[in-house]
Amino acid sequence: MRGLAIRLVVIAAVAAALALLPFGLSDYHKGLAVRVAIYYIAIVGLNVLIGYTGQISIGHGAFMAIGGYTTAIMSNYHHTNLIATLPLSFAISFACGIAVGIPALRLSGVYLALATFALAVSIPQLPLKWSKWTGGSNGIRTHTTPTNEWLYAVSWTCAALAFVGAWLLLRGRTGRAFRSIRDSELAAASSGVSLPIYKTLAFGVSAAFAGVAGSLFVLVTNGFAQPNEFGVILSLQILIGAAVAGLGSLWGGLAGALFVGLLPEVSTSVPLIGSGHGQDVVFGLIVILVMILLPNGVAGLLRTIDSRFKSAIKSDPTAS
Amino acid sequence: MLGFTRKTKVSTGASLPVVLGIVAACVFLAIGSATSDIFAQQTVAGLAQGAIFGSLALALVLIYRATEVINFAQGELAMATTYIAYQLTLWGLSYWLSFFLTLLISFVLGIVVYGVLIRPVQHRSVIALVIVTVGLFILIDGLVTWKWGADLKFMPAPFGNQVYHAGGVSFARQDIGVLLVSILSVILLWVLFQFTKLGLAMRAAALRPAAAALVGVRVDWMLAVGWGLAAVLGAVAGLMTEPSVFLTPTMMQPILLYAFAAAVLGGLESPAGSVIGGLAIGVFLNLVGQYVGFATSELRLPIAFFVLLVVLLLKPTGLFGRRQVRRV
Amino acid sequence: MGMKGRLLAVLTVLAAVAAVAVSAAGGAVKADPGVSATTVKIGGTFPLTGPASLYKTIPAAEKAYYDYVNDHGGVNGRKIDFTILDDAYDPSKTVPLAQELVEKDKVFAVVGSLGTAPNLATWGYYNQRKVPQVLVATGDSYWGFSWKKYPYTIGWQPDYPGEGKLYGKYIAKNMPNAKIGVLYQNDAFGKNYYAGLRVGLGAKKSMVVDAESYDATQTNVTQQIIALKSKGANTLVIFAIPTQAITALVTATKIGWTRDATFVGNVSSNRLFMLSALQNGADLSNVYSTNYVASQTTQKNLPGVKLATQIIDQYAPSLKANYDLGDANIMYGLGVAWTFVNALQRSGKTPTRAGLMKAMHSLNTSKNPFVYPGIKLQTKMTKKVHDNFPIEQEILIKWTGSGASADFQPIGKLQGGIR
16 A cells, blocks of 8 residues: 555656646757657557567557658648547557557567568658658648647647556556466466467557657657658667666656657767767667666666665664 | 588578579579560679678678577678778778778677677577667767768779670679679688588587587687678678768668568578578569569668568568577 | 545546646747847758768858858858758758757758758748748759748759759750650659759650659669660769769769760769769760859859858868869858858848848849859849749850869850749
């Protein structure tokens, strides 16, 4: 009970901080905060797939492209309300995720990684071919562009919904099924968990989250969708975020999102390195170091510290 | 030892339908080239390009076989070593001296990358390995752009600019040179693997590390040498790419993507397969681009990756792989 | 607390976040940022890296000219502070950089940003925020024709469709046996050039036997060049950015394709690029293009060229080597910067964004020392007249000579009405 109380207090504190943040941020930094929220949504989605179900995807940028183009096209051609495009992106990406998840049942490990990578490379190229409807490399834009304040409110609300949604999904029967598949497919199947159903479901949910993130990504890029936005790098950034965060932790995703969303910005102001491509050097180095030094990401580090702290308290006779 | 012979078979043993398919494809290309100059021209250009895909794909396969790593930084390593060669020519060294010096430097670089970056995470998840190589990708890109800038650079033409004519087909000396150098490096590597003690030890270390260690093979060193050789192949690919697209930090990125497709097509475990896969993809893309109106330049990459997806779904081990791989 | 209670608590907190965050929306916008008592802050996005990075001498030359002006008292006592950002010619990167320029750096105006797709990606944003997006380094007709919807955007150079038209007319008139093969970039830039060519050919459109496209990120165009040759083309028209244009010229020679003529869009016809192509084995006989800036290699005695040489020597010595080899983009950058300074001088004692646009819409000068002699910069926006194209003249040029003296030489006279 006390654990829950602490947790609620933490949630409330984070929520309050996020709600108050826009008052203290410049327009530009609000835009950055929106990007963090977007990365968070995508990372939570990827985490459902990799961290909880044990399936790899290095192609989630493809689902972001699907969501992003859904929003841009609906808004451009039909002047659909921007908020209304979000559930639509969710649904379409979910369906695409299922469609990818079914053949993915045949693959695992490196082969699944390569197959999803193929998606990350190919899907964003397709708008170039059908440029009549998608604007090709000129891109396509939404009929209105929201302000950064609007974006901040909407994206962080979505991020909160993603958190709650993932939490609810993962704490129940479905979550148990996911985790049992991750730990051992054989054991899961023999205890009555349907591998095809749950593995495809994980793909669908994860893709749906990525789709919404993609929609918001287009909106924060001033309502502009263009194939290069969803390049391989985006897929890899989400993956990096998820791994830095520590797979299998919803909270950790926030650290991952801050990492990929803010590190390039921060590293431009590092003296000596400055702007330009020095930031790539810093980013690459830190990614490698984190992976080598923190096997379970930031969340794992926090867990370790937490348990050391607890055992320290236990071994201290005066503490009880 | 029994284990080794069985595994050796895996690397070269294609099933009968695959062999027949390849023979049929060769016959098709020969007849096509004999009847149409343009077909021949596109085939030659495709082979030259495909040889480069093949050598980079082979580098990927070498590393995968040795350490089960999909090296996303392979293309960037190749690019970086090409810049090193460029720097050597700037210092006044001749092209071919720079070429061989660069291969040496690449070998050392590959070993260092393995020892410093890969070994610490080698026994972790596929994801950890993927991300470390992605980090390396970004790091190399940043370092090269920092040092040399991102604008187009030109190296001396290694094969000269002559053009030969045979019938209605023109062969650039450069294309022939690229093809020969790539194929030659692949053959040399094959000889090294198949007929030397070092090659045997490397294969043993990759396939049966525990058993190899028992008979006195220094497994870690052998894996490192695998990385070194892969870097050398990458350098060859980079240097052979430079004459057709010139030197920029992004020059190997599209090539790496095609190399992935080639490696999967041939079989991630099969060195010979990856080279044939590279040649096949190079020729296939050029012919499709020439004769299929729908396949415009935008679809080059998606087509290559569609091939990759189909192969993965129908025969994940590729055309030349036999072993059913299941790693969870 | 039961399960429902917990959930309720979480949802309540989240609702509160949303409510507070929404209420945070709003806030006043300051008028005309970027202008202080001593400086005018401007910026632009350019491809310092990536496929179009051969253009990176343009912003460097612009900066050199601003430094020169700053050392001579600035503009109405204010120094020009020019921020150069790298978008690698990738429109998806341009958008966040535009946001950075406007929201973080708070620039007064965005000057000379390069590329059709990058500018198309951002003009909605700039106009929505009423930030001048002036003298964009792209020659599409959008910049001239869209003043109603995008009043804060204006171009500088002659437009691409007009240039394509020029080639079309020239071929239709002088090359009756031409079979044209076109290599174009698969975006608005390449397609509009190509459309212009077809307009210029008029009734002889059927001279085009094949057109092949490439994507800006693909540097290898071998397959396309072989395809063009295979369709029997004897005249190659290249509407490409420099890397692909150079590669195309080299590849065409390499596959043994002898042509009657080759036309290269002026965005790639820089002497420096031609020298690179030559060095890599390209045959440049009968290569045509157009030009509208002064040439530091063939017009050494022009006062503008002398001034340019002096500025480059003093303020941008790192450009010197390129400049001496005839990098026309350096002259281009100086010409753009000159035009901006000219307009800024006429934007009022304390410049305003509206004032700057008014000055941009009333250019009328033949004094720009860095453009081709005889070219007049002219715009006029009244109720009846809507001329939003600063430069509308070009001269046809042809690659002539060999060795160190090989260069583009003009053919005929300046031609007007390029739009």
